[in-house]
Amino acid sequence: xxxxxxxxxxxxxxxxxxxxxxxxxxxxxxxxxxxxxxxxxxxxxxxxxxxxxxxxxxxxxxxxxxxxxxxxxxxxxxxxxxxxxxxxxxxxxxxxxxxxxxxxxxxxxxxxxxxxxxxxxxxxxxxxxxxxxxxxxxxxxxxxxxxxxxxxxxxxxxxxxxxxxxxxxxxxxxxxxxxxxxxxxxxxxxxxxxxxxxxxxxxxxxxxxxxxxxxxxxxxxxxxxxxxxxxxxxxxxxxxxxxxxxxxxxxxxxxxxxxxxxxxxxxxxxxxxx
Amino acid sequence: xxxxxxxxxxxxxxxxxxxxxxxxxxxxxxxxxxxxxxxxxxxxxxxxxxxxxxxxxxxxxxxxxxxxxxxxxxxxxxxxxxxxxxxxxxxxxxxxxxxxxxxxxxxxxxxxxxxxxxxxxxxxxxxxxxxxxxxxxxxxxxxxxxxxxxxxxxxxxxxxxxxxxxxxxxxxxxxxxxxxxxxxxxxxxxxxxxxxxxxxxxxxxxxxxxxxxxxxxxxxxxxxxxxxxxxxxxxxxxxxxxxxxxxxxxxxxxxxxxxxxxxxxxxxxxxxxxxxxxxxxxxxxxxxxxxxxxxxxxxxxxxxxxxxxxxxxxxxxxxxxxxxxxxxxxxxxxxxxxxxxxxx
Numbered sequence: 354x355x356x357x358x359x360x361x362x363x364x365x366x367x368x369x370x371x372x373x374x375x376x377x378x379x380x381x382x383x384x385x386x387x388x389x390x391x392x393x394x395x396x397x398x399x400x401x402x403x404x405x406x407x408x409x410x411x412x413x414x415x416x417x418x419x420x421x422x423x424x425x426x427x428x429x430x431x432x433x434x435x436x437x438x439x440x441x442x443x444x445x446x447x448x449x450x451x452x453x454x455x456x457x458x459x460x461x462x463x464x465x466x467x468x469x470x471x472x473x474x475x476x477x478x479x480x481x482x483x484x485x486x487x488x489x490x491x492x493x494x495x496x497x498x499x500x501x502x503x504x505x506x507x508x509x510x511x512x513x514x515x516x517x518x519x520x521x522x523x524x525x526x527x528x529x530x531x532x533x534x535x536x537x538x539x540x541x542x543x544x545x546x547x548x549x550x551x552x553x554x555x556x557x558x559x560x561x562x563x564x565x566x567x568x569x570x571x572x573x574x575x576x577x578x579x580x581x582x583x584x585x586x587x588x589x590x591x592x593x594x595x596x597x598x599x600x601x602x603x604x605x606x607x608x609x610x611x612x613x614x615x616x617x618x619x620x621x622x623x624x625x626x627x
Numbered sequence: 628x629x630x631x632x633x634x635x636x637x638x639x640x641x642x643x644x645x646x647x648x649x650x651x652x653x654x655x656x657x658x659x660x661x662x663x664x665x666x667x668x669x670x671x672x673x674x675x676x677x678x679x680x681x682x683x684x685x686x687x688x689x690x691x692x693x694x695x696x697x698x699x700x701x702x703x704x705x706x707x708x709x710x711x712x713x714x715x716x717x718x719x720x721x722x723x724x725x726x727x728x729x730x731x732x733x734x735x736x737x738x739x740x741x742x743x744x745x746x747x748x749x750x751x752x753x754x755x756x757x758x759x760x761x762x763x764x765x766x767x768x769x770x771x772x773x774x775x776x777x778x779x780x781x782x783x784x785x786x787x788x789x790x791x792x793x794x795x796x797x798x799x800x801x802x803x804x805x806x807x808x809x810x811x812x813x814x815x816x817x818x819x820x821x822x823x824x825x826x827x828x829x830x831x832x833x834x835x836x837x838x839x840x841x842x843x844x845x846x847x848x849x850x851x852x853x854x855x856x857x858x859x860x861x862x863x864x865x866x867x868x869x870x871x872x873x874x875x876x877x878x879x880x881x882x883x884x885x886x887x888x889x890x891x892x893x894x895x896x897x898x899x900x901x902x903x904x905x906x907x908x909x910x911x912x913x914x915x916x917x918x919x920x921x922x923x924x925x926x927x928x929x930x931x932x933x934x935x936x937x938x939x940x941x942x943x944x945x946x947x948x949x950x951x952x953x954x955x956x957x958x959x960x961x962x963x964x965x966x967x968x969x970x971x
């Protein structure tokens with residue numbers, strides 16, 4: 354940890370890509386430290402991004418820890434700071450501090466079948482696990498990615514998902530049928546049921562809107578997945594990232610420290626207040 | 628180190644504390660707060676309206692300033708707290724125990740840069756409560772006592788015309804040693820009197836949380852109780868309960884812009900409050916604690932369930948301020964008792 358836990362490092366934006374257009378647009382940003390080395394992170398951890406004069410926001414790091422040159426963030430335009438981020442250009446300098454939170458126990462998953470189940474911008478928090486597993490392809494058995502958006506225009510990481518085919522099974526979906534869409538039509542939990550993944554030697558990792566997560570977990574349970582085989586991530590309003598500002602707790606856990614990653618076995622022990 | 632200090636010498640003791648800014652309870656506009664000593668001090672206050680927590684965790688503090696010329700990298704200048712040593716006289720044992728809890732929050736996991744910088748320069752000279760200073764005191768229900776030394780550097784006990792002065796920490800010893808000649812050695816009679824004063828203090832009637840050891844488990848079982856909304860119905864969400872609490876530590880961090888072209892401003896920490904609806908509201912509008920009942924439950928469960936689960940002690944120190952100062956009469960002792968009773 355740095356001497357001053359609240360003082361961000363400066364980082365330069367080196368890449369911006371619009372993933373999804375429209376009212377709830379999503380842009381991907383890559384940042385590189387202005388002054389030499391930055392912190393290392395693990396899959397699932399988050400960072401606090403700053404625009405000076407606007408404030409800070411907690412965003413999950415979407416790039417693999419194996420990528421050392423930059424950190425990637427995919428950000429939906431929703432609030433004050435995220436909207437300001439969307440107005441930035443390559444070359445602009447922002448603040449970053451972290452990493453915060455726990456991580457996916459990826460090392461424990463070697464030799465297993467991995468099922469990733471994402472919806473909307475919920476692909477970003479599990480993307481570092483997907484790309485890490487793909488980079489270490491021989492360490493894992495089958496890799497399967499379920500991902501859905503409201504419409505074909507709401508699918509993020511389109512090119513990257515296409516590139517995954519060959520090393521992973523990719524099952525895309527959109528909520529409503531539309532001309533030109535030849536993959537699955539329907540909600541993500543239904544797509545999972547449709548493909549009937551086997552719980553044998555498997556881990557399922559899901560992230561997306563709360564209602565999607567709820568039904569994905571329900572469906573995985575009915576497919577025979579044990580609570581310990583299902584992982585998800587929580588999000589909450591955060592200010593410090595260090596378990597001190599007091600707002601992101603679910604029961605006794607500050608999500609910024611004990612989370613964001615939980616197995617369903619762990620999460621169901623906490624009060625339902627998220 | 629244990630000594631006797633005749634009351635008329637307390638001002639001389641304070642004068643001898645060179646290098647220390649000394650604070651003591653002062654009544655200003657009907658509010659008791661700790662203020663720098665000017666003139667003679669009297670330690671006959673009830674408990675202060677405001678606890679001394681602001682000395683290590685001020686209501687508002689600047690973390691750093693920023694300045695940015697358009698198109699250039701921002702320049703950040705960290706603003707660290709002053710290094711003035713402050714000795715606070717007259718701190719009640721519940722507030723000493725409050726400091727112990729704040730120290731855990733801001734010291735465990737990762738040390739809070741700003742809290743630690745201030746805290747290491749603050750010493751607490753406590754005053755035992757021979758009588759409960761408030762009708763809402765309940766320190767005995769939360770593991771405390773009117774003569775507790777937890778979190779204090781020195782404990783004074785009023786023996787009528789003199790104080791029994793006991794050092795608790797090395798800092799406390801140093802405060803006493805700075806004025807060695809003012810103190811007398813305690814005689815057997817002084818020790819006898821101290822013992823009987825403390826025994827009497829412990830026997831004073833107080834408000835009571837019933838069966839405190841069972842409270843965390845009963846609260847856990849009562850998470851979905853309809854009682855929370857009922858008990859919170861009167862709440863106006865003003866947050867006075869948390870602002871006056873010796874252990875409430877929630878805060879917000881915001882940027883305050885002071886100029887443009889170049890952009891100038893400060894990143895500022897201010898106290899925040901779990902009783903405000905937007906405290907937990909996501910940018911999407913989703914709110915995990917959308918009702919007054921959910922927010923009262925958070926305050927009560929944090930004090931009496933979550934904090935004990937994390938730190939092995941209740942977060943509440945039984946000072947009773949949140950009860951005395953609540954404008955609508957929400958009473959944490961009766962809330963806990965009712966929920967626990969309802970849990971069966």
